Amino acid sequence: MKKLLLLIPLIILLVIVEAKCFEWIPEGKGEELLFFPKGPFVGMISSGFENLFADFIWIEAGVYFGGHRMADRKYPYLYHILNVQTDLDPRFIPAHTLGGVLLADDAKRTDYSMKLLNKGMFNNPNRWEIPFVKGFIHYIYTKDYREASKWFLISSMKKDAPDMTLKFAVWTLASEEGVDVALKLWFRLYNISTSPLLKEKAIKALTKVLQDQVLHFKEDKGHYPRSLSELIETDYISFIPQLDIGKFVLKENQISIE
Amino acid sequence: MSRVFAIASNTFRESIRDKILLSLAVLGFLLIAASKVFVPISIGQQAKIIKDFGVGLIEIFGLLIVVLIGTRILYQEIERKTIYSIISKPVTELDFVLGKFLGLYYLIIVIQLILFSIFILFMKFYLGTIDWFLLNALYFYLFEFLLLDAVAVFLSCFTTPITAGILTLLVFFVGQLSHYLKDLVVVTGVSELSVLVNFLYFVLPNFSVFNVKANVVYHLPMSVNSYFLAFSYSILYALILLIISSLLYSLKEYQ
Numbered sequence: 001m002k003k004l005l006l007l008i009p010l011i012i013l014l015v016i017v018e019a020k021c022f023e024w025i026p027e028g029k030g031e032e033l034l035f036f037p038k039g040p041f042v043g044m045i046s047s048g049f050e051n052l053f054a055d056f057i058w059i060e061a062g063v064y065f066g067g068h069r070m071a072d073r074k075y076p077y078l079y080h081i082l083n084v085q086t087d088l089d090p091r092f093i094p095a096h097t098l099g100g101v102l103l104a105d106d107a108k109r110t111d112y113s114m115k116l117l118n119k120g121m122f123n124n125p126n127r128w129e130i131p132f133v134k135g136f137i138h139y140i141y142t143k144d145y146r147e148a149s150k151w152f153l154i155s156s157m158k159k160d161a162p163d164m165t166l167k168f169a170v171w172t173l174a175s176e177e178g179v180d181v182a183l184k185l186w187f188r189l190y191n192i193s194t195s196p197l198l199k200e201k202a203i204k205a206l207t208k209v210l211q212d213q214v215l216h217f218k219e220d221k222g223h224y225p226r227s228l229s230e231l232i233e234t235d236y237i238s239f240i241p242q243l244d245i246g247k248f249v250l251k252e253n254q255i256s257i258e
Numbered sequence: 259m260s261r262v263f264a265i266a267s268n269t270f271r272e273s274i275r276d277k278i279l280l281s282l283a284v285l286g287f288l289l290i291a292a293s294k295v296f297v298p299i300s301i302g303q304q305a306k307i308i309k310d311f312g313v314g315l316i317e318i319f320g321l322l323i324v325v326l327i328g329t330r331i332l333y334q335e336i337e338r339k340t341i342y343s344i345i346s347k348p349v350t351e352l353d354f355v356l357g358k359f360l361g362l363y364y365l366i367i368v369i370q371l372i373l374f375s376i377f378i379l380f381m382k383f384y385l386g387t388i389d390w391f392l393l394n395a396l397y398f399y400l401f402e403f404l405l406l407d408a409v410a411v412f413l414s415c416f417t418t419p420i421t422a423g424i425l426t427l428l429v430f431f432v433g434q435l436s437h438y439l440k441d442l443v444v445v446t447g448v449s450e451l452s453v454l455v456n457f458l459y460f461v462l463p464n465f466s467v468f469n470v471k472a473n474v475v476y477h478l479p480m481s482v483n484s485y486f487l488a489f490s491y492s493i494l495y496a497l498i499l500l501i502i503s504s505l506l507y508s509l510k511e512y513q
Contacts, residue, residue: 048434048469052314055296055307062301091476094303195301 042084054089061085061095065102065197079103079112086119096120097133098195104141105201113137128158129192132165136185139172148172164188180238183209187241203257206241210248210255213237224253261349262357269331269361278326279365286319286373290380305385309475312377313395317471319373320366320403321430328362328410329422332507352504359411359500366403370396395474397485401492402468406430408496408503409463415506432458433465467491 046053061081068075082099086092096116103113114137120130135151138144152169155161168188171181183206190202210228213236217225221234228250231237240248246257273279289311296307332355335341344354374396381388409429413422439459443452468488473480 044435044438047431048465049314049318049471051310051471051475055310058301058303058307059296089472091472091478092303092306094301098301194303197301 042088046088050088054085054092057081057085057088058092058095061099062197065106069106073106075102075107078107079109079116082116083119086116086123090119090123093120093124093127093129094195096124096130098193098198100130100133100137101189101198101201104137110137110141113141126159128155128161128165131155131158132161132168132192133189135168135172136189139185140182145172179209179213179236183237183239183241190241190243203243203245206248207255207257210237210240214250214253214255218253225250228255261347261353262360265344265349265354265357266360266364269358270364272334273327273331273362273365274368276327279323279369282319282322282326283369283372286315286369287376289315290373290377294380294384306475308381308384309389309392310471312380313392313471313474316370316373316377316395317399317402320370320399321406321427323366323369324362324403324406324410325423325426327365328407329414329426330419331358331362332411332414333419333422350504351508352501355411355415355500355504355507359407359496362411363404363407366407367400370399370403391477392474394480395470398468398470398488401488402465405463405465405468405492405496408499412499412503412506415503429462430465433463434469436462436464436466463495464491 042053042057061078064081065075065078078099082095082103085095086099089095096119100113100117100120103116104110114134117130117134117137120127121134124130131151132155135148135155138151139148149169149172152165152172156163156165156169164184168181168185171184186202186205186209190199190206193199193202210231213231214225217231217234217236225231225234225236228237228240228248232239243257248255249258294308296311335344335358374393377392378388381392406426406429410422410426413425413429417425436459439455443449443455467484470480470484472478
């Protein structure tokens with residue numbers, strides 16, 4: 001009975017300490033991954049279980065990205081995490097493709113994005129997805145249309161590459177900064193992606209491209225289009241992307257999904 | 259041979275009653291199921307995560323069974339003094355060591371089959387399809403654990419269970435890094451190391467021969483040679499270790 005009486009206040013004390021510990025410990029500012037080891041070292045300590053370790057690092061990359069996206073929108077360690085992940089699991093295509101887009105789009109580091117994609121192509125020379133994303137990044141972010149066309153062409157030569165890759169190679173070279181190509185590229189990325197994060201990014205980009213065209217229409221004609229079909233009829237866009245979750249509509253001059 | 263199987267079946271029956279085994283089996287089941295927990299944060303890669311976790315955790319549980327149970331089976335006989343009833347019968351040291359080795363190996367086969375069956379059910383339940391190519395890993399695991407079982411029996415001949423357990427784990431992990439050993443001389447540039455490194459490379463079992471996890475998850479082609487290598491390498495190595503173990507055991511008993 002005495003022991004039980006001693007146990008109850010101890011348990012209460014422990015609960016209080018646990019509840020307060022987050023208040024007492026100051027939140028780290030950017031140093032959360034300061035000791036994140038390098039790929040070859042993780043490769044050695046994970047001996048034989050590289051894929052399992054790589055999965056944990058992939059999850060860590062998602063948590064890191066999500067955490068910073070909700071907070072400061074800065075990702076100084078994103079490349080490092082993805083680099084280690086791809087050292088351990090060099091065949092994991094989404095780490096290269098999704099990682100490449102996140103580095104270029106959110107982290108604004110196209111140099112790191114290219115490094116990651118080049119590494120991916122070196123390790124997976126037969127896959128079409130990585131040169132396709134490299135072409136995509138050249139088109140959308142670095143605006144180097146010749147390079148974009150070159151990488152789309154390389155992608156089209158790979159085994160299992162969809163016909164669309166060759167069409168992109170031609171379009172990018174012919175149309176330079178065409179709105180239609182951007183629309184098609186984002187829609188293609190939306191379709192090939194298995195990642196909800198990349199799909200969400202593609203939907204946002206598609207919405208922005210369509211909204212920009214609505215504003216161009218207003219500037220040119222002096223009034224807003226009645227519907228998205230009017231944008232097709234007047235050659236502002238050539239198609240309306242059909243999404244799994246609904247379709248784009250023009251409501252009160254704003255693009256939305258229904 | 260009947261004497262060997264009698265010892266093996268007895269060892270199997272004893273091991274299956276071990277509380278550690280039950281705890282490991284429950285933990286194995288829970289952890290394979292727990293891979294589902296990571297699915298919402300897997301950024302759309304649930305199929306790969308579930309496959310990697312399943313294949314990786316099944317290997318880890320095989321390893322734990324060998325380390326926690328395999329390293330105790332010889333020691334328990336001496337501790338409980340049941341060894342005297344065995345050596346009083348016409349049983350050679352090799353029969354005894356082989357029997358113990360096979361008893362543990364039966365247990366590993368049964369546990370591996372159960373864990374793979376659970377994993378297949380999880381795949382069907384969570385992914386909707388079964389990736390039968392992953393079963394290639396089972397073939398390699400069975401030969402990997404055959405070798406590791408022999409290592410554990412060998413080490414437990416001359417050490418305590420705790421030391422044998424730690425050494426078995428070390429041999430397993432260093433054996434996975436065999437390919438790094440060769441690179442060590444090149445990276446450090448110390449040519450004097452090459453004799454030692456080459457010695458370790460050939461003496462320590464090379465467990466990377468059985469590491470096909472990436473191949474089975476990514477459906478990479480595997481040559482017939484790799485199947486033959488896993489089979490022949492583990493059987494040859496295990497046989498040599500078991501013969502040395504029986505020699506050590508005879509020295510230990512009759513000193």
